[in-house]
Amino acid sequence: MTISVFIDGGHGTTGLEIRERLAERAEIALIALDDDRRKDANARLDALNGADIAILCLPDDAARDAVAMVGNGDTKIIDASTAHRTTAGWTYGFPEWETGHRNAIASSRRVGNPGCYAQTFIALTHPLILAGILPGNTCVSVNAVSGYSGGGRAMIEEFGGGASPTAFRNYALPLRHKHLPEMQQHSGLDNPPLFSPSVANLYQGMLVEIPLHLSQMRAGTTDSDIRTALQERYADSRLIAVLDEEDSAALDAVTIERCAGTDRMDIMVFANSDSGQIRLCAVLDNLGKGAAGAAVQNLNLMGGFDEYAGLRF
Numbered sequence: 287m288t289i290s291v292f293i294d295g296g297h298g299t300t301g302l303e304i305r306e307r308l309a310e311r312a313e314i315a316l317i318a319l320d321d322d323r324r325k326d327a328n329a330r331l332d333a334l335n336g337a338d339i340a341i342l343c344l345p346d347d348a349a350r351d352a353v354a355m356v357g358n359g360d361t362k363i364i365d366a367s368t369a370h371r372t373t374a375g376w377t378y379g380f381p382e383w384e385t386g387h388r389n390a391i392a393s394s395r396r397v398g399n400p401g402c403y404a405q406t407f408i409a410l411t412h413p414l415i416l417a418g419i420l421p422g423n424t425c426v427s428v429n430a431v432s433g434y435s436g437g438g439r440a441m442i443e444e445f446g447g448g449a450s451p452t453a454f455r456n457y458a459l460p461l462r463h464k465h466l467p468e469m470q471q472h473s474g475l476d477n478p479p480l481f482s483p484s485v486a487n488l489y490q491g492m493l494v495e496i497p498l499h500l501s502q503m504r505a506g507t508t509d510s511d512i513r514t515a516l517q518e519r520y521a522d523s524r525l526i527a528v529l530d531e532e533d534s535a536a537l538d539a540v541t542i543e544r545c546a547g548t549d550r551m552d553i554m555v556f557a558n559s560d561s562g563q564i565r566l567c568a569v570l571d572n573l574g575k576g577a578a579g580a581a582v583q584n585l586n587l588m589g590g591f592d593e594y595a596g597l598r599f
């Protein structure tokens with residue numbers, strides 16, 4: 287079976303990454319618009335409505351316009367922007383979220399591809415909330431650092447392809463990052479987390495950490511309970527791995543590059559049993575499981591292909 291796929295915004299950072307993953311696949315016919323027609327409304331209308339699946343790699347407003355152009359047509363949509371991640375009627379594109387969620391994505395016509403930080407935060411917290419280990423009313427903080435490609439073309443220019451003298455900087459200082467609604471809704475927390483993102487002078491990669499105290503959790507919880515809850519949730523995933531206690535303890539440090547160039551996410555639980563302090567840690571590629579890899583995984587499910595076809599391990 288061959289399906290046709292149109293990547294709207296296919297010349298941007300995320301769009302190009304997705305195209306690279308799909309270009310070699312015989313079962314996918316890519317609909318392409320030349321550079322001079324890629325913003326032409328009529329050309330986009332035809333391409334969007336002629337595709338079995340459209341992947342939107344556009345700014346939020348342009349993504350909303352694209353969805354309106356398809357209307358109630360037959361084209362299935364995966365939106366990589368922030369526009370529809372918490373919208374009623376859209377399925378959140380994190381297949382490992384809950385049991386049965388792969389099927390929900392496979393049968394959906396509208397999938398909101400997750401934000402890189404948000405998905406990682408949700409990956410670390412949602413299983414603990416489901417297991418009753420982390421109460422929904424806990425006040426949670428999350429610290430993260432991304433490669434500069436996470437900010438798309440504008441941030442790639444800001445960092446001058448690595449030539450910038452800035453090695454590392456934080457941002458989102460008014461504490462209103464656009465991923466907060468998504469983080470709250472799909473983690474199951476009562477409140478948004480206190481989110482401190484930052485960006486480093488490397489192209490791709492991401493490290494996300496959640497500091498927690500065992501005293502915030504269900505009485506008697508140990509780091510081993512946390513690790514087990516995460517391992518059980520992701521046992522059937524080939525992309526998300528939760529390191530066991532021995533492998534985590536053997537690490538002196540976790541680098542942001544650990545999963546760069548792949549579509550994997552590695553999760554570690556670090557603990558001091560004397561102080562009852564925990565660091566939940568996840569590493570991925572902002573362009574991999576954080577964007578393009580996730581979009582291809584969702585496309586595979588929606589197109590009836592092997593979930594992991596074309597993905598990088």
Ligand SMILES: NC(=O)C1=CN([C@@H]2O[C@H](COP(=O)(O)OP(=O)(O)OC[C@H]3O[C@@H](n4cnc5c(N)ncnc54)[C@H](OP(=O)(O)O)[C@@H]3O)[C@@H](O)[C@H]2O)C=CC1
Pocket residue numbers: 294295296297298299300301324325342343344345346348366367368400401402435436437438439440572573576577
């Ligand atoms: N980069 C990342 O790691 C991640 C990005 N995303 C999301 O994916 C989406 C795309 O981001 P990213 O690839 O980084 O951004 P880029 O800025 O690199 O690419 C966006 C692309 O969309 C094009 N575009 C803008 N407006 C229109 C329009 N009206 N019609 C057609 N094309 C248009 C741009 O063209 P031009 O440059 O000529 O304006 C550009 O090619 C965003 O919503 C972003 O939030 C999601 C997860 C991670």
Ligand SMILES: CC(=O)N[C@@H](CCC(=O)OP(=O)(O)O)C(=O)O
Pocket residue numbers: 366367368400401402403432433434435436437438441465483484485
């Ligand atoms: C480093 C950087 O700037 N990252 C982006 C998020 C990247 C991402 O997840 O994409 P969405 O824009 O689709 O949510 C930011 O913080 O706005």
